[in-house]
Amino acid sequence: MMEFMPLIMFICICLVLMLGFPVAFTLGGIALAFAGIGILTGTFDPAFLEALPNRLFGLMSNQTLMAVPFFVFMGVMLQKSKIAEDLLESMSILFGRWPGGLGISVTVVGMLMAASTGIVGATVVTMGLISLPTMIKQGYSPKLATGAICATGTLGQIIPPSIALVILGDVLSSAYQQAQLSMGIFSPKTVSVGDLFVGAIIPGLILVLLYGLYIYCVALFKPNAAPAVKREELIAQSKHDHLGLIILFGLIPPLLLIIAVLGSIIAGVATPTEAAAVGAFGATLLATLRRQLNLETLRDVCQQTTQVTCMVFMIFIGAAIFSLVFRGFGGEELIQSVFNDIPGGPLGAMLVVMLVIFLLGFILDFIEITFVVVPIVAPILLAMGLDPVWLGIMIAINLQTSFLTPPFGFALFYLRGVAPKSVATSDMYKGVIPFIIIQLLLLIGLAIWPELATWLPEQVYGN
Template sequence: MEYLALLMFVVVCGVLLLGYPVALTLAGTALLFAGVGSVFGIFEPSFLNALPSRIYGVINNQTLLAVPLFVFMGAMLERSKIAENLLNAMSILLGRFRGGLGISVTLVGMLLAASTGIVGATVVTMGLLSLPTMLKRGYNPQFSTGIICATGTLGQIIPPSIALVLLGDVLSSAYQKAQLQMGLFNPETVSVGDLFAGAVIPGLVLVALYTTYCLLYAMFKPEQVPSLTQADINQIQQGRSKLSLMFSALVPPLLLILVVLGAILLGFATPTEAAGVGAMGATLLALYQGALSRENLTAVMDSTVKITAMVFLILIGASLFSLVFRGFGGEELVQGFFHQMPGGVIGATLVVMLVIFLLGFILDFIEITFVVVPIVAPILLAMGLDPIWLGIMIAINLQTSFLTPPFGFALFYLRGVADKSVKTSSIYRGVVPFIIIQLLLLLALAQWPRLVTWLPEMIYG
């Protein structure tokens, strides 16, 4: 009977590959297997009695309220020309160096990630703004598309990240379940603030690695990443002084980032409260930039409702899937598999990371977060892993799912806005070095876990 749980997971992956909606696939497959199992007496329908309480828990979850607020904040900033101003400022500052545009894209991507947290918006915006400029200035298409896709995914790991908000909620439940399995009771849970603090240093290290790659590329292939001419820089400045351009471009988003993240990390506000402040701050910033029109506000609210509805509908479908998975004994099967595995906790962690990486080729990070993580996280936490470290490792691993073909969403986003002269094969080849860089970061965090745990311990004790 336990192997029916694994068959159910395989069927879900197969149906998703056919293009059916994620939430309906999860719920429909679970109900189909539950119905067949009930007929043959191998599934107890009473497991489904817990679904209403789970849905009510989702509705009543204060942490998840941060999702629509952060989405609103990111969508509003996308409409307020923040990215365009930042890219112009960085281009003036670094464009005179070889590879300077690539470094500019990396730094702007970092700032957008810290202010929006939405991968799709960042990739599309940077693709529209920077890709034509890079190609016009003679940049290699493969390098250009790779750096845009990779920096666009920084929103997965650099807070405030929607992925970290969702992971924080899932890991909190997993940590409590692991405590019960060990016969312990610890009222403390894994908070989103803990994950935000743990992600700061790995996020900055990843930005440093991307920048290093740009510098090395410029060193060994200088003809493929030429510098901007003085005429190009004068065209960007449009008669404005460098100081005023840098001030107007950098200060507003940096101030918003400091207010939102500072309030969370220093304990002045919960992530939900800080998200509300961020949403209001983004609205005021759009007003300051003259971008708060009725059309833009309608588009932002429409985008927020669509993304939020998608996330929560997937969460409800995943809740039903996990109930049926547990009813077939899937959790016991996975737990027994991990405990019998050679290598103990190291072997189990390695297998989980490998499975998540491979699933990233065909599944979105939301499905993996809501379906796979609740199954494996309690087992790994019960084996003694630090929950914050595990959360950041999973988040970085999930970040690669945006870059890995055939279903890497960052690749799709950029393909949709890139010029037809840019080959799809160039986009796919361009992201390979950055996938390798992200995997190297995972190895570094496995070797030096203090890169994740040091800042949360210093802030929260």
């Protein structure tokens, strides 16, 4: 019985989370309860909990994780100052006159919004409020409109600079070092957040191109589902009455900001944390120049940034407690023995892990999965010889697909909360299915050709 305590603890946490209890306190509370039972029965060594202060200090002094509040601040500032809304307006005026152009514009802007916020909920809600009424008004099929918004909202998992990749990169770095030490490599290599950012560029762009191609094909074969929009109508609704001014004020500034943030990381000029700080400052500067920044907006941005950051770091603490107790009960040895017994070696183990992560994506957010599941399975998978960058990108796209899959996908819940009542939930479910198929095809492609994720980091960093 006691050898299955890690599994029982994990199942209890999943059940309690499904009841709606806060993630951070569920992780820490149940782990401490099981540790207490283990101490009373003599099956748990309390010395494991003595390592907790060192773990927490490591989180507090982690330079990489400082990027989280900066990226959140940048995304929220772009949203609150209506820069994202103007960006969508500009893209729609440029491309809306072609069949499917408005849908493709929503995809591109959703990609940029996802890159700046990195939070699925924020992107889906923002795009739903800004673009869904416009698409419905212009005669777009509710299925195509809602499917495109949900799919582009989940791009925050894979499009750099992404908070998900920042957190995943930090966890995978520790897991990679642990895996190498277990193999007797005492001068271990590291995997950085920059590696994941660069590795995600090609898969992310492929995904966006496939989304755009699908929307274009729908417009080509079903013109009524994605009709063209007269540019004059869109310009008449704009704040500016000249196409040049629309591009100058609505399109170029946010694009330059995102390119500067990502380009500085890829070029090695700045670390992700430094680039995130520049992005936060740049978003504030843009809001100031556009006269969209006031004390009320600044207060809202700071409050939302603080809330998200506190949530993330409270989950860090709960996950650290869970990890120590899980290891104290021999959880790592149990998982390793299970993986060794799975037929197919590393491929079989990878398939099982991806399936478990996909299912957990229905009830847990990417932060919880990254800090609860990934530290358990990643060292074992990496010790089997899997590439850490490839593994990270596969996990990110897998979670993205999970968040999009009905009936439990988070993106669907977020959009349902802001969508007009005239848009049926069944239309949303049907609308996302083609995009889910596209993501599954990309996962299969990455499994067959890992170079899609590993080639560019090798060229940039020479790893």
